[in-house]
Amino acid sequence: MTGYEELRLRHVRDAMAAAGELIGQLDWPAAQLAAHRGAGLRRLVQTAQTASPWHRKRLEHVDLDSLDEATLAALPTMTKDDLMANFDEIITDDRLRLDVVEDHLKRLTDDAYLFGRYHAGASSGSTGRRGVFVYDWDGWTTAYLGVVRQLLRELAAWPKAAHPPLVATVASGTATHIFYSATQTFSTPRLATRPFAVTQPVAEIVAGLGDCQPDLLFGYTSALHALSREARAGRLRIAPRLVIATSEPLLPEIRAELEQAWDVPVLNYYACSEAGAVAISCHRGSDGLHLADDLLIVEPVTSRDEPVPPGGRADKIYLTNLFNHTLPLIRYEITDEVTLLDGPCRCGSGHRLIADPQGRLDDTFDYGQIAVHPHVFRSPLSRHRSIIEYQIRQTARGATITVVCDGPADLPALEAELAAGLTGIGVPSPQVSVTPAASIERHATGKLRRFVPLADAGQAYHR
Numbered sequence: 007m008t009g010y011e012e013l014r015l016r017h018v019r020d021a022m023a024a025a026g027e028l029i030g031q032l033d034w035p036a037a038q039l040a041a042h043r044g045a046g047l048r049r050l051v052q053t054a055q056t057a058s059p060w061h062r063k064r065l066e067h068v069d070l071d072s073l074d075e076a077t078l079a080a081l082p083t084m085t086k087d088d089l090m091a092n093f094d095e096i097i098t099d100d101r102l103r104l105d106v107v108e109d110h111l112k113r114l115t116d117d118a119y120l121f122g123r124y125h126a127g128a129s130s131g132s133t134g135r136r137g138v139f140v141y142d143w144d145g146w147t148t149a150y151l152g153v154v155r156q157l158l159r160e161l162a163a164w165p166k167a168a169h170p171p172l173v174a175t176v177a178s179g180t181a182t183h184i185f186y187s188a189t190q191t192f193s194t195p196r197l198a199t200r201p202f203a204v205t206q207p208v209a210e211i212v213a214g215l216g217d218c219q220p221d222l223l224f225g226y227t228s229a230l231h232a233l234s235r236e237a238r239a240g241r242l243r244i245a246p247r248l249v250i251a252t253s254e255p256l257l258p259e260i261r262a263e264l265e266q267a268w269d270v271p272v273l274n275y276y277a278c279s280e281a282g283a284v285a286i287s288c289h290r291g292s293d294g295l296h297l298a299d300d301l302l303i304v305e306p307v308t309s310r311d312e313p314v315p316p317g318g319r320a321d322k323i324y325l326t327n328l329f330n331h332t333l334p335l336i337r338y339e340i341t342d343e344v345t346l347l348d349g350p351c352r353c354g355s356g357h358r359l360i361a362d363p364q365g366r367l368d369d370t371f372d373y374g375q376i377a378v379h380p381h382v383f384r385s386p387l388s389r390h391r392s393i394i395e396y397q398i399r400q401t402a403r404g405a406t407i408t409v410v411c412d413g414p415a416d417l418p419a420l421e422a423e424l425a426a427g428l429t430g431i432g433v434p435s436p437q438v439s440v441t442p443a444a445s446i447e448r449h450a451t452g453k454l455r456r457f458v459p460l461a462d463a464g465q466a467y468h469r
């Protein structure tokens with residue numbers, strides 16, 4: 007069997023060959039993008055009809071010749087629950103049964119290929135329910151390039167420096183997270199990356215960033231927020247030329263603090279495990295984010311499925327991923343509040359604009375002087391396959407966690423793992439209890455408040 011490094015280098019070559027085309031698509035006019043989406047949609051639905059038994063049942067009546075974005079709304083929608091309950095019937099390669107993918111994820115310590123061509127990842131997402139995703143060879147390339155293509159174009163315009171630009175990332179440090187593993191797959195000296203895990207103590211990240219002096223700082227919004235305070239306090243001395251926030255809502259007050267801390271443009275990358283980059287800050291013509299209008303179809307809708315016109319804030323979106331045929335996601339529900347902006351961007355791009363997606367950040371828990379990033383909890387929880395939902399309430403010395411399981415789970419082991427994570431970050435003698443429950447009460451919007459800090463105990467369902 008071909009070794010990891012050999013496969014990886016082939017993948018890097020393929021990505022370099024594909025980059026020019028994907029960067030070029032950033033400049034396509036709106037009409038060309040729309041035509042490209044229509045053709046992509048017909049190809050995707052055709053694959054789903056022929057190779058996905060679950061989709062075939064739902065889509066067999068769809069006439070491909072008349073299918074386009076205008077008629078897309080007649081197709082049924084799907085949720086993460088649908089995906090997880092019908093995974094084996096949705097996936098278009100029979101070998102990729104959910105138990106096989108889960109076994110692969112369980113053993114994952116670093117980026118790895120499955121069957122020599124696939125990549126898998128797990129996420130809890132904004133609703134707190136666990137999801138599993140598989141990308142094929144080209145899908146993985148496109149997901150990665152979708153995230154970095156604008157950056158590659160930006161970097162090409164920078165004056166030649168003595169060394170290639172260094173990107174520091176402060177994000178998930180676990181191989182089941184698609185951004186972390188894609189960064190490993192496609193790592194090259196031309197775009198060197200120095201990864202930090204948000205689960206590391208802040209002082210350690212501050213020291214590491216000071217040592218490596220990154221040209222770009224890329225990270226979870228809440229982690230960058232914590233670092234901006236370190237910068238203002240004089241403990242973190244770096245001079246990045248760009249700061250990129252991702253994975254969590256970039257609230258206006260946080261954006262302002264990041265801008266003040268480093269006095270450079272702050273870009274927002276709205277991304278998800280299901281599709282990579284959904285939208286990326288323009289920073290040339292407006293404060294908005296350009297949708298990946300060549301790779302995805304994004305439909306903003308109300309909670310009652312009515313389309314939301316530009317200017318209105320949608321309760322959720324339906325996302326159709328046009329580039330990953332292995333796991334067809336067609337009108338897949340993502341409960342993020344997205345506002346489509348009216349009119350083209352002043353930069354001249356044909357890609358539509360959205361405002362910074364709003365929502366609620368998972369809370370950072372403060373134990374005295376020690377700030378614990380939500381990922382310290384999220385990461386171990388997402389590795390336990392039978393835990394499909396959870397809520398974490400901070401206590402004075404740790405947390406009480408309610409979990410919904412769909413199978414046996416080693417909860418004492420999970421408790422020990424979470425306590426070890428807290429100890430590692432400096433919380434003294436942490437106490438963590440994990441209790442199973444049949445369900446967790448949700449807010450009226452359907453969203454679950456996953457993190458309840460000590461100060462808000464008793465307010466779990468009010469947002």
Ligand SMILES: [Zn+2]
Nearest residue numbers: 288291351353
């Ligand atoms: Zn623009």
